[in-house]
Amino acid sequence: MKKSDKIAEIEFLKEKFENSSFFYIADSSELTVDQVNNLRRKCFESDIMMRVSKNTLIKKAMEQVGEDSRYEELYNSLTGPTSLFFCDVANKPAKVFKEFRKGGGEKPFVKAAYIDTAVYLGDESLDQLANIKSKEELIGEIVGLLQSPAKNVISALKSGGGTLAGLLKTLQERGE
Numbered sequence: 001m002k003k004s005d006k007i008a009e010i011e012f013l014k015e016k017f018e019n020s021s022f023f024y025i026a027d028s029s030e031l032t033v034d035q036v037n038n039l040r041r042k043c044f045e046s047d048i049m050m051r052v053s054k055n056t057l058i059k060k061a062m063e064q065v066g067e068d069s070r071y072e073e074l075y076n077s078l079t080g081p082t083s084l085f086f087c088d089v090a091n092k093p094a095k096v097f098k099e100f101r102k103g104g105g106e107k108p109f110v111k112a113a114y115i116d117t118a119v120y121l122g123d124e125s126l127d128q129l130a131n132i133k134s135k136e137e138l139i140g141e142i143v144g145l146l147q148s149p150a151k152n153v154i155s156a157l158k159s160g161g162g163t164l165a166g167l168l169k170t171l172q173e174r175g176e
Helices: 002-021 031-047 055-065 072-077 090-100 124-130 133-175
Strands: 022-027 049-054 083-087 109-115 118-121
Touching: 002 049, 002 055, 002 083, 022 072, 022 090, 031 049, 031 090, 049 055, 055 072, 083 090, 090 109, 090 124, 109 124, 118 124
Parallel strands: none
Antiparallel strands: 022 083, 022 109, 049 083, 109 118
């Protein structure tokens, strides 16, 4: 790899790390060409960017981002073949990995994940990562919780109004 290519790769990765709150470091080696193409297709459909790069270049890009060594915990994960998965929703890669593994394989193997300043290490965190709720899901739950008391008040008023109308009608009929 030429020095200019290495510099370009570091700059590209640095920009991705600066602009991504969520990314996964995984090992997708030992997959056949068909399996890799299938994984890339699933990632593309889920709006996940998959990038294979050298560990030294990844580490240099992380170091250049700086900010109190926020990626320092991830450095030990940069061994062997490495694939990076960048996304806008924290749980998407984990869900894609789980679906992909239904074919019987153990790859892609999660080495680490960076989720909005939290670091998850090892493949055993895959289930935990898949269960992380997206921002939209959390907002939906909060809105549902906020609407619940209002719905109770409205239904009580409606049922009370029906009772009141029935009482008035009965009184009116007695008065005649």
